Amino acid sequence: MSKLGTKTFTLLQTVTSVGLSALAWAVTGVRPIWNGSQPSDRQRIYFANHASHGDFILLSACLSEKERARTHAVAAADYWGKSRLRRFIAQDMLSSVLIHRQWTDEAENPISIMLSVLDEGHSLIIFPEGTRNMTDEPLLPFRSGLYNLSMARPDVELIPCWIENMSRVLPKGQFVPVPLLCRVVFGAPIAIAPDEERRAFLDRARQTLLALNPRPPTHDAEKWNPVFRKTSCDQKGLEHRAGSDIRHDARGDD
Amino acid sequence: MHETLILVIGLAAVLTTARLVAGILSWRAPKPLSSTLVNLNQRINAWWVMVVAITVAFFFGRSGMTILFALISFAALREFVTLTHSRRSDHWVLLGMFGIVIPFQYWLVWTAWYGLFTIFIPVYCFLLMPAITALHGDTERFLERVSAQQWAVMISVYCVSHVPALLTLEVPGFEGRNLLLIAFLIITVQGSDVLQYIFGKLFGRHLMSPKVSPSKTWEGLVGGLATSSLLGALLSFLTPFSPLQAAGVAFIACLMGFLGGLVASAIKRDQGVKDWGHLIEGHGGMMDRADSLVFAAPVFFHTVRYFWTV
Numbered sequence: 001m002s003k004l005g006t007k008t009f010t011l012l013q014t015v016t017s018v019g020l021s022a023l024a025w026a027v028t029g030v031r032p033i034w035n036g037s038q039p040s041d042r043q044r045i046y047f048a049n050h051a052s053h054g055d056f057i058l059l060s061a062c063l064s065e066k067e068r069a070r071t072h073a074v075a076a077a078d079y080w081g082k083s084r085l086r087r088f089i090a091q092d093m094l095s096s097v098l099i100h101r102q103w104t105d106e107a108e109n110p111i112s113i114m115l116s117v118l119d120e121g122h123s124l125i126i127f128p129e130g131t132r133n134m135t136d137e138p139l140l141p142f143r144s145g146l147y148n149l150s151m152a153r154p155d156v157e158l159i160p161c162w163i164e165n166m167s168r169v170l171p172k173g174q175f176v177p178v179p180l181l182c183r184v185v186f187g188a189p190i191a192i193a194p195d196e197e198r199r200a201f202l203d204r205a206r207q208t209l210l211a212l213n214p215r216p217p218t219h220d221a222e223k224w225n226p227v228f229r230k231t232s233c234d235q236k237g238l239e240h241r242a243g244s245d246i247r248h249d250a251r252g253d254d
Numbered sequence: 255m256h257e258t259l260i261l262v263i264g265l266a267a268v269l270t271t272a273r274l275v276a277g278i279l280s281w282r283a284p285k286p287l288s289s290t291l292v293n294l295n296q297r298i299n300a301w302w303v304m305v306v307a308i309t310v311a312f313f314f315g316r317s318g319m320t321i322l323f324a325l326i327s328f329a330a331l332r333e334f335v336t337l338t339h340s341r342r343s344d345h346w347v348l349l350g351m352f353g354i355v356i357p358f359q360y361w362l363v364w365t366a367w368y369g370l371f372t373i374f375i376p377v378y379c380f381l382l383m384p385a386i387t388a389l390h391g392d393t394e395r396f397l398e399r400v401s402a403q404q405w406a407v408m409i410s411v412y413c414v415s416h417v418p419a420l421l422t423l424e425v426p427g428f429e430g431r432n433l434l435l436i437a438f439l440i441i442t443v444q445g446s447d448v449l450q451y452i453f454g455k456l457f458g459r460h461l462m463s464p465k466v467s468p469s470k471t472w473e474g475l476v477g478g479l480a481t482s483s484l485l486g487a488l489l490s491f492l493t494p495f496s497p498l499q500a501a502g503v504a505f506i507a508c509l510m511g512f513l514g515g516l517v518a519s520a521i522k523r524d525q526g527v528k529d530w531g532h533l534i535e536g537h538g539g540m541m542d543r544a545d546s547l548v549f550a551a552p553v554f555f556h557t558v559r560y561f562w563t564v
Contacts, residue, residue, distance in 0.1 A: 029332070029531070029532075029533065031532065165336065167342075168340060168342075171342045171345055174345055176349055178335075178345060178348040178349050178352065179328070179332050179352055180332060180335055180336045181332060181333060181336040181531055215526070215527075
């Protein structure tokens with residue numbers, strides 16, 4: 001957040017947020033699907049899948065004006081703090097919270113920076129994958145931030161949000177968006193169970209988020225090409241098939 | 255202008271009647287309303303909005319119609335591409351479809367450049383799009399991606415642009431009234447959709463193709479086509495056709511419209527979705543409403559061009 005909480009910056013942030021929401025709607029027709037949670041005044045941490053710079057804009061476009069004003073996206077300082085322009089866009093226009101992914105100095109501890117924002121009564125948008133996902137995997141393993149934040153502030157709701165299609169609208173390295181329809185699915189809040197291990201919770205949070213995808217990727221490549229592909233997700237199916245084929249051959253004819 | 259006035263009054267009367275009937279049905283039905291009735295009310299409201307939008311475009315003449323259908327193409331293409339499989343390397347091809355193909359095709363309509371208008375997409379785009387994809391070097395599911403993109407521009411841009419292209423036809427003795435041809439096409443084809451829906455709901459017994467669409471019945475098709483041909487004959491005062499010719503042209507357009515709806519259903523079924531989108535309350539997306547027009551427009555255009563222009 002900008003240290004200069006002057007009227008000019010508030011105005012700039014309001015204009016930016018309204019403008020970007022309108023733009024997001026014009027390009028992607030974005031609309032929220034509340035699937036297990038509802039808009040509310042409760043302080044929240046929204047956690048979402050991340051494949052594009054547009055993700056945060058899409059998610060905040062789905063929030064009410066009031067909620068948007070107090071919700072800040074957490075972004076990487078090593079990327080968004082690189083130049084004065086990037087810093088201006090991230091902090092002054094989008095009022096993001098910049099954190100260091102690699103830190104040594106205690107003043108740069110990302111968890112304490114995020115907690116201080118929460119303690120001011122703000123909501124956060126975080127991307128637990130820690131980076132933009134460029135793989136064919138739908139969701140990378142989660143980093144620990146989500147767990148640490150929730151342990152420290154258990155009364156803040158954790159809302160999983162699945163952002164659909166944005167990686168196709170604005171892929172990494174592109175700057176002109178392709179207009180495709182997007183939806184943001186808000187799921188039921190999750191909380192750390194008593195005695196739940198860090199890794200177990202993070203995996204559960206990841207599964208919860210994955211389950212919100214309204215159109216899970218179908219592996220229909222076979223429909224198009226009988227030759228199996230060596231993508232990670234088809235690998236299991238491939239082994240399974242190969243196994244059954246071998247058995248079939250061994251059995252001879254049915 | 256005289257016909258236009260009759261047309262607007264007639265449409266308003268039909269929609270008001272529908273509003274009243276739906277109102278009475280809702281009032282007498284047990285609460286809460288069944289999903290069919292809720293949907294019926296939403297659909298009628300959306301029809302009002304659509305009729306008003308087209309009427310406004312109508313009064314801006316050629317430019318209004320061209321811009322309106324360019325926007326319809328944009329919405330339809332967005333829905334189509336959203337449903338298809340694409341990869342990161344397709345980014346520039348997809349951008350070109352929205353940023354170059356739509357504006358250029360509609361500019362060709364605007365300038366009445368018939369020769370290029372008919373071949374720009376099926377020849378140049380169809381050859382250049384896969385070439386660009388191949389230059390990118392990403393061959394994963396190449397044929398599937400390329401054909402989906404070609405179908406997307408074919409259906410959402412090429413076919414739809416034949417509606418405003420009707421304004422470029424020069425029918426002797428019909429000068430300056432071509433907007434009425436568009437009205438005739440839209441009313442008969444969309445009317446046929448509604449009539450097929452009504453006949454299907456009232457008398458539908460035999461499903462035509464249960465795998466493709468659970469709502470299309472033989473009774474609905476026959477009833478809808480017969481009544482919309484009759485509607486075409488009634489509307490012949492808008493056109494250069496005699497009542498009998500108008501019935502025949504309406505029949506061909508509505509039959510094509512039916513096939514368009516069937517193909518759209520098959521695409522949706524293949525992609526595992528119920529609707530194309532959520533742009534129009536109660537109807538789904540733009541393609542859910544325009545699917546029949548997509549198939550009807552080029553055939554109607556060429557029928558009129560071949561038999562009625564010099």
